[in-house]
Amino acid sequence: xxxxxxxxxxxxxxxxxxxxxxxxxxxxxxxxxxxxxxxxxxxxxxxxxxxxxxxxxxxxxxxxxxxxxxxxxxxxxxxxxxxxxxxxxxxxxxxxxxxxxxxxxxxxxxxxxxxxxxxxxxxxxxxxxxxxxxxxxxxxxxxxxxxxxxxxxxxxxxxxxxxxxxxxxxxxxxxxxxxxxxxxxxxxxxxxxxxxxxxxxxxxxxxxxxxxxxxxxxxxxxxxxxxxxxxxxxxxxxxxxxxxxxxxxxxxxxxxxxxxxxxxxxxxxxxxxxxxxxxxxxxxxxxx
Amino acid sequence: xxxxxxxxxxxxxxxxxxxxxxxxxxxxxxxxxxxxxxxxxxxxxxxxxxxxxxxxxxxxxxxxxxxxxxxxxxxxxxxxxxxxxxxxxxxxxxxxxxxxxxxxxxxxxxxxxxxxxxxxxxxxxxxxxxxxxxxxxxxxxxxxxxxxxxxxxxxxxxxxxxxxxxxxxxxxxxxxxxxxxxxxxxxxxxxxxxxxxxxxxxxxxxxxxxxxxxxxxxxxxxxxxxxxxxxxxxxxxxxxxxxxxxxxxxxxxxxxxxxxxxxxxxxxxxxxxxxxxxxxxxxxxxxxxxxxxxxxxxxxxxxxxxxx
Numbered sequence: 001x002x003x004x005x006x007x008x009x010x011x012x013x014x015x016x017x018x019x020x021x022x023x024x025x026x027x028x029x030x031x032x033x034x035x036x037x038x039x040x041x042x043x044x045x046x047x048x049x050x051x052x053x054x055x056x057x058x059x060x061x062x063x064x065x066x067x068x069x070x071x072x073x074x075x076x077x078x079x080x081x082x083x084x085x086x087x088x089x090x091x092x093x094x095x096x097x098x099x100x101x102x103x104x105x106x107x108x109x110x111x112x113x114x115x116x117x118x119x120x121x122x123x124x125x126x127x128x129x130x131x132x133x134x135x136x137x138x139x140x141x142x143x144x145x146x147x148x149x150x151x152x153x154x155x156x157x158x159x160x161x162x163x164x165x166x167x168x169x170x171x172x173x174x175x176x177x178x179x180x181x182x183x184x185x186x187x188x189x190x191x192x193x194x195x196x197x198x199x200x201x202x203x204x205x206x207x208x209x210x211x212x213x214x215x216x217x218x219x220x221x222x223x224x225x226x227x228x229x230x231x232x233x234x235x236x237x238x239x240x241x242x243x244x245x246x247x248x249x250x251x252x253x254x255x256x257x258x259x260x261x262x263x264x265x266x267x268x269x270x271x272x273x274x275x276x277x278x279x280x281x282x283x284x285x286x287x288x
Numbered sequence: 289x290x291x292x293x294x295x296x297x298x299x300x301x302x303x304x305x306x307x308x309x310x311x312x313x314x315x316x317x318x319x320x321x322x323x324x325x326x327x328x329x330x331x332x333x334x335x336x337x338x339x340x341x342x343x344x345x346x347x348x349x350x351x352x353x354x355x356x357x358x359x360x361x362x363x364x365x366x367x368x369x370x371x372x373x374x375x376x377x378x379x380x381x382x383x384x385x386x387x388x389x390x391x392x393x394x395x396x397x398x399x400x401x402x403x404x405x406x407x408x409x410x411x412x413x414x415x416x417x418x419x420x421x422x423x424x425x426x427x428x429x430x431x432x433x434x435x436x437x438x439x440x441x442x443x444x445x446x447x448x449x450x451x452x453x454x455x456x457x458x459x460x461x462x463x464x465x466x467x468x469x470x471x472x473x474x475x476x477x478x479x480x481x482x483x484x485x486x487x488x489x490x491x492x493x494x495x496x497x498x499x500x501x502x503x504x505x506x507x508x509x510x511x512x513x514x515x516x517x518x519x520x521x522x523x524x525x526x527x528x529x530x531x532x533x534x535x536x537x538x539x540x541x542x543x544x545x546x547x548x549x550x551x552x553x554x555x556x557x558x559x560x561x562x563x564x565x566x567x568x569x570x571x572x573x574x575x576x577x578x579x580x581x582x583x584x585x586x587x588x589x590x591x592x593x594x595x596x
Binding site: 040 | 293318337340342343344353354355360361362363364365366367368370372374376377378379380381385389390392393394395441444
């Protein structure tokens, strides 16, 4: 077994010294390691495919119908329309897409990270193979992005079906949704990478972090209808930035261009900080 | 001795002020089966992680396959097969998928990994479990799967950290048999254990390690010869009479050890020593004459038992 050449090895390669062979063995993992990890994560996700498809289809269907059609009847009849510019369905739909991405990202970047570092320490197994800490974080992130894209595309298609996207650049809400999910997700990933023990912190974050963010980020009603002293929640919330931006793209919501750029910059910044921090913390945690 | 594949000089790992590994030096030759024998917390696993290029050393020199782990982590790891102390198989994947996925981390193509996974399942006697969930495997099967996983890249060096801890005797013997076969094929084995029988079974050469330092080095037979007598008599008098009996026994043997539950009498002729004990009027509740083992070597070197 040990004498059998690996694929790609010629007889000449077998005459390499052990060190040369090791140097050659490191080339592919150094270059492609992140993708190998992503491959594993997607394979693991396939085990949950049914659940993911069910939530991926069920969530837009339920929320768009309940809020965009049901609640909208009441709101549009009383106010003319949400925010006055468009129907409540058109107003709320992009926010629902972003909010769904946020929920999925929260799921994917909390317990699965703790699982890999602690409860079923597969990240240590990867690291004992030629995979580096940063690549593990990259691979996990790539796989979650794949899921977020798929989920947001489905959401977008339902939005079209409900007639919730009037603007020509509406498809860009898919990108904004992924950015929104990733912005909170990357920060959470860094936190989970650092966390030694879960004493209910994730549950706490979900209840007192994500849910209030969803409620007070201009999701169901414009931030401007809240008292001024609550506006800060929106400003720090990636969901508010994502929601506002997706409204601009979906139906041409009126806001200054610089503000739209701030939204993009804020989301990208959070992703960059969270991602880099998680990479660094992962290297540290694996090096015991 | 052929050129070493692993060589360490004054290798040290400190966690704040605590030195888990305190300046150890050793060399391991290609094809050799080398063991670190010591109690829990001796620094064995830390040493293994440093050799495995996943833990940065604090001081000293270390070379694995001629490369420095600090600089060439992925390169070194591409040539290793690692069996960690605690199983870290992916419980979310099926048995065979665990092998395939792991092989991908080395950049190996699916066309190679499919047949290789089947071959390794056969080797690990797990062919029928290929599609089972990892959680449904017994402890021994999980260990064998972990060993199979470590072999996916045809490693030059197998690193086994406490490979049979927690397994029942039958599962241990199956595992030892598999490891023997690897050894016969020329794979270098590096293992840690706190089981003396395991060290005696598997190791050509070993170091006894305690509190981060090397106490002795040699083959199991030479260590026993150097640090113990040929035979040992184990006598039990009951806990309240042990001490009194010990003073009388001292004249009979080269050395005695008084343990909480029994007295060990070291002598090249155990039967004769036991006979003399009876002649002295000492009537132990139970007596046993046995060959010296590495346990005795460890006791001699550290004054403590391996399993505490």
